Amino acid sequence: xxxxxxxxxPPAPPEREHWDLRLYxxxxxxxxxxxxxxxxxxxxxxxxxxxxxxxxxLVEQPSLARQDDILAIPTLVRRLPAPLRKIIGDLSNxxxxxxxxxxxxxxxx
Amino acid sequence: MPAPxxxxxxxxxxxxxxxxxxxxxxxxxxxxxxxxxxxxxxKTLLAMEFLVRGITEYGEPGVFVAFxxxxxxxxxxxxSLGFDLAxxxxxxxxxxxxxxxxxxxxxxxxxxxxxxxxxxxxxxIDEVGAKRVVIDTIETLFGAFDxxxxxxxxxxxxFGWLKERGITAVITGERGDGTLTRHGIEEYxxxxxxxxxxxxxxxxxxxxxxxxxxxxxxxxxxxxxFLIGESGVSVIPISSVxxxxxxxxxxxxxxxxxxxxxxxEGGYYKGSTVLVxxxxxxxxxxxxxxxxxxxxxxxERALYFAFEESEAEIVRNxxxxxxxxxxxxxxxxxxxxxxxxxxxxxxxxxxxMQKLVTSFEPSVVVLDPVSDLLRIGTRADVxxxxxxxxxxLKAKGITTMLxxxxxxxxxxxxxxxxxxxxxxxxxxxxxxxNGEHNRVLSVLKSRGTAHSNQIREFLLTSQGIELxxxxxxxxxxxTGSARQAQEAQERAEGTARVEELAQRRSxxxxxxxxxxAQTAALWRAFEDEAETVESQLSHGSTGAEGxxxxxxxxxxxxxxxxxxxxxxxxxxxxxxxxx
Numbered sequence: 001x002x003x004x005x006x007x008x009x010p011p012a013p014p015e016r017e018h019w020d021l022r023l024y025x026x027x028x029x030x031x032x033x034x035x036x037x038x039x040x041x042x043x044x045x046x047x048x049x050x051x052x053x054x055x056x057x058l059v060e061q062p063s064l065a066r067q068d069d070i071l072a073i074p075t076l077v078r079r080l081p082a083p084l085r086k087i088i089g090d091l092s093n094x095x096x097x098x099x100x101x102x103x104x105x106x107x108x109x
Numbered sequence: 110m111p112a113p114x115x116x117x118x119x120x121x122x123x124x125x126x127x128x129x130x131x132x133x134x135x136x137x138x139x140x141x142x143x144x145x146x147x148x149x150x151x152k153t154l155l156a157m158e159f160l161v162r163g164i165t166e167y168g169e170p171g172v173f174v175a176f177x178x179x180x181x182x183x184x185x186x187x188x189s190l191g192f193d194l195a196x197x198x199x200x201x202x203x204x205x206x207x208x209x210x211x212x213x214x215x216x217x218x219x220x221x222x223x224x225x226x227x228x229x230x231x232x233x234i235d236e237v238g239a240k241r242v243v244i245d246t247i248e249t250l251f252g253a254f255d256x257x258x259x260x261x262x263x264x265x266x267x268f269g270w271l272k273e274r275g276i277t278a279v280i281t282g283e284r285g286d287g288t289l290t291r292h293g294i295e296e297y298x299x300x301x302x303x304x305x306x307x308x309x310x311x312x313x314x315x316x317x318x319x320x321x322x323x324x325x326x327x328x329x330x331x332x333x334x335f336l337i338g339e340s341g342v343s344v345i346p347i348s349s350v351x352x353x354x355x356x357x358x359x360x361x362x363x364x365x366x367x368x369x370x371x372x373x374e375g376g377y378y379k380g381s382t383v384l385v386x387x388x389x390x391x392x393x394x395x396x397x398x399x400x401x402x403x404x405x406x407x408x409e410r411a412l413y414f415a416f417e418e419s420e421a422e423i424v425r426n427x428x429x430x431x432x433x434x435x436x437x438x439x440x441x442x443x444x445x446x447x448x449x450x451x452x453x454x455x456x457x458x459x460x461x462m463q464k465l466v467t468s469f470e471p472s473v474v475v476l477d478p479v480s481d482l483l484r485i486g487t488r489a490d491v492x493x494x495x496x497x498x499x500x501x502l503k504a505k506g507i508t509t510m511l512x513x514x515x516x517x518x519x520x521x522x523x524x525x526x527x528x529x530x531x532x533x534x535x536x537x538x539x540x541x542x543n544g545e546h547n548r549v550l551s552v553l554k555s556r557g558t559a560h561s562n563q564i565r566e567f568l569l570t571s572q573g574i575e576l577x578x579x580x581x582x583x584x585x586x587x588t589g590s591a592r593q594a595q596e597a598q599e600r601a602e603g604t605a606r607v608e609e610l611a612q613r614r615s616x617x618x619x620x621x622x623x624x625x626a627q628t629a630a631l632w633r634a635f636e637d638e639a640e641t642v643e644s645q646l647s648h649g650s651t652g653a654e655g656x657x658x659x660x661x662x663x664x665x666x667x668x669x670x671x672x673x674x675x676x677x678x679x680x681x682x683x684x685x686x687x688x
Contacts, residue, residue, distance in 0.1 A: 026224040035219070058228045065229035069209045072254075073224035089219035100216030 019043070019051035020080035026073045027059040031090045035074035038091035046103050076101075118325045121169070121241065121277040124162025125155065127344030131320055131329040136301055141268050141278040143298040145289050146305030151316060151337055152281040153178070154187065155305070156243040158341045159279055161192045164202045169240035169277075172204045172233045176249040180205040190341045204233040210253040217255055223263040227270060234276065242271060242278045251292045265297045289321070300324045306332070315454050318344050334456040343460055356380070361473070361508045364403030365396075367576035371552055371561040377533055378557060379472075380506040382499050384528060386513045387537035391548050392569055393512040394418070396537070397475045398427040398434060399574050400510055404473040405437035412471040413445045414462060416481040420445040431572040444469055455486045455494045463501055474502055478512040479527065492527065499530050532556040537567055540588050547589035550576060566592065 023039055025032030036055065043051045058065045058073070068077070072088040078101050087100035097103075122135035129135050136142045136159070144152050160171035175183055183205060184194045197203035206229065234242065247264065254260045271278045280298050282290030289295040295302060302322040308315055318335045320328040335344040360375040369376040377383055383400075385393045401411040415423060423445065424434045437443035446465055453461065466474060476498075482491045495511070502509045513527060528534055533555040539546040548567035552560045565576040566588045580587040580595045587595050646659070 024225065026228060029224075031220050031222065038219075058225060062228045062232035065225050066206055066232065070225035070229070071208060071210070071223060071250075072215070072221045072226075074221065075215075075225060076218075087216040087218050089217045089221045092219035093217075096216050096218040100218060 017050065017081045019047050019078070020054075021051060022054045022056060022077045022079055024056045024058055024065075024068070024070050024073060024075045024077070027057060029073075032074050034090040034092065035076070038094075038097075039076065042091065042094060042097060042103075046098070078102075120326070121163070122167060123159045124166045125158050125342050125344065126340075127333070127335070128318070128342070131318070131333055131344055132301075132323065133327055133329075136277060136279070137323070137326070138277050139272065139275040140300040141271055141276075141280050141298045142301040142303065143280050143282055143290070143295055144303045144305065145282040145284055145295070147284045147307060150305040150307040151335070151342065152283075152305055153183075153245050154190070154337060155303075155342050156245055156279045156281055157183070157187050157192065158190070160203065160241055160243050161187070161194070161197065162341075163241045163277075164197055170202045170237040171241040171243065172206065172230065172237065172239045174230060174233075174242065174244045174247075175205060175207045176210055176244070176246055178207070178245075180207045183207075190337075190339065192341075201237055204237055204239070206230070206233055210249050215253060221256075221259065223260075223267065227267065234274070240275075240277060242276045243281070244278065245281045246283060247280060248282055248290060248292050248294060257292075261297075264294060268297050301326075305335075315456055336456055336460045338457075338460060338464075357506060362403045362407075363396075364399035364401075365574045365576060367565065368550070368574075371563070371565065371576070372533070372555055373559045373561075377508055377555075379508055380503055381508060381532035381556070382503065382530060383508070383510045383533040383535065384513060384531040385510060385535045385537060386515060386528070386553075388539060389514060391537040391539060392567055392574065393514070393537060394423070394477055395427065395430055395432070395569060395574060396535070397477050397510050397512055398423065398432050401443055401473060401475060402427075402432050402434060402437070402573075405434075405440070405442040409442070409472040410469060411437070411443045411473040411475070412466060412469050413443065413475045413477065415445060415447040415477050416450050417478065419447050423447075429571075430569045430574070444471075450481045450485045455482065455490055458482070459494050459498055462498065466502065466505070466507070472507060474507050474509045476509070476511045478514045480512075480514040492530075495527055496530060528554075533558075540586065542587075543589065543591045545589050547592075549579065549586075549588060 021039070021043070023036060025035065036053075039053060043053065056064055056068075058070065064070070074090060075086055075088050076091065076097075078085040078087075085101060087097060089096075091097050119138040120132070120135035121138040122129050123132075144155055146152055157173065160173055163169040163171050173183070178186070187194060194203060194205065198205065208226070230242070233239065247267075250260055250264075251257060268278075268280070280294065282292075282294055284304075285291035285293070289302065289304065299322070301320070301324065304319045304321045306317045306319070308317065316335050316337070317332045319332045320330070333344050335342055337343075357379040359379040360369075360377065361379045362369050362376040363372065385396050387393050397413070401413055404411045413423070418426070420438075424438070427434050434443055438445070444465075446462075448458075448461075450458070462476075479491070479495060482494070486494065499509065511527065511531065534553040535550060536553050537548060537550045540549050548569070549564050550567040551564045552562075554560075564579055564586060566579050568575045568577055577592070580592045582595065
């Protein structure tokens, strides 16, 4: 019998996972714009080709704030892969974003 | 500088019993109020009642933002108070928004703000047209965000934003060490601060409320006890009861005719308070029962709060002295409420009593015995509670009888504070002598009545209470069999005197007969002689001169009997006629 180390053998290889991200913003505020720009850069760098970003403007759809339980702006929600994760802020601290979203830097790149 | 116009601060009534009295009309309208206190003090409930009453009584829809409890929990928790939150939500009057916050859940990756909360709160407010908002408990956010500087700035902005929108808000906060709230949010919500407390004194918990601060308004500064009852929160303001109640000159019978006479003009004043104070087994409860019996007999309702005996025990015990209470219970005129003092806190007792009094509307109330309440509170607390109870009952014109037990060892310390409250103070105690204990009753005080200063012996007979005169003699006050012996002796002496008198009367009658017989004999002798003389005169045995002499002689003789000459003339006429 072979022991499997969970940290070394994830259920699916990270490069094959599809990332479904949703960014909640409030109108065209500087923080929101900054967050979107940071997110795009980060995804291109780490999740190239296997991510989708949906932007929800709570000024236009305020009922979604309650529905999705959003407090802070901007909030980034990782809907896929499970489990659901939430991080807040303008995503300027890349280290924290990577930790918060559990993105492993692609070592082969 | 123009003179400022003096307009009263607009207030939003809470509809919470007593709280509007304490705050002088409610919470500051259009401003946030902080309600803080330790865990389990009733913050959430108070805040929820503020919202619900706002909707049901003042037509002001509301939003409840819950950071701690889920909407389902909230709905279930207040259902027991008769608040149907689901219905209010369905009616479009209420929004309950549960904000899920998990400590350490959110990674902070740069600048953020609470626009999400603002937007969702704004949406909820707009949805129902809310005028009132509750945020319970916003300090939970301090566990979720690392950057407290940003959070504080955002909270300040939030309260400002609520003010701008004219929302009357209640913010709850948990008490911290040496601060009102754990994270010092009182710094941002400073228009009105209400502090709740929950203390356990002698194993009985009492909730208290205090308005710490109310900017721009007068408010009660005391700590007020409050209760969470079946119909929500009730604050009991001590000072809201004034001494301006209506005073009656009508009298209410005590149920004991002799006691009515002792108090003068027929008993207690209607609406007065009577304290029956005494050592154990002196008949305090019996006096109370007879009072109720008399009230029910007049067709009035009586309410009997018993802290020692059950209803069945009281009914049975009183039946043995001829006071039949069961018939009044059946007729719906008499109601008992029997509970051990320790069952509830003082305030809860007070509240339960007042509630029952309000619904039953009795004309007579008995609290038997109030001294038992001392087990669950300090003397000062019990005194304060009774003051409020007495004022409450007086304001309703209810005649109240309190009984109080004092121990033999300490008879004079008869709950002085209670005694000063009451209008009539009856003392029942036992007197020991000749190997027996006998009950005696005296009226120690009775405001506004010319009451008797006499001690009466208090007898429990098969027809209820009777009062007998005690014998006061050279041996002191005699009661019981000593009094009976004394009475028997007096009766015997009385009988002897009566017999002697009868004897003397018959003696006198006999002597009268003897005197009358003697008088009659004398008259007979005199008349015989007079007849002899007359017959001698008519047969001419004397001369004319002799006749004249005899007339003079006879006149003199008669004058000895009469005072004037007139009867003499009359005698002459008669003599002449006879001649």
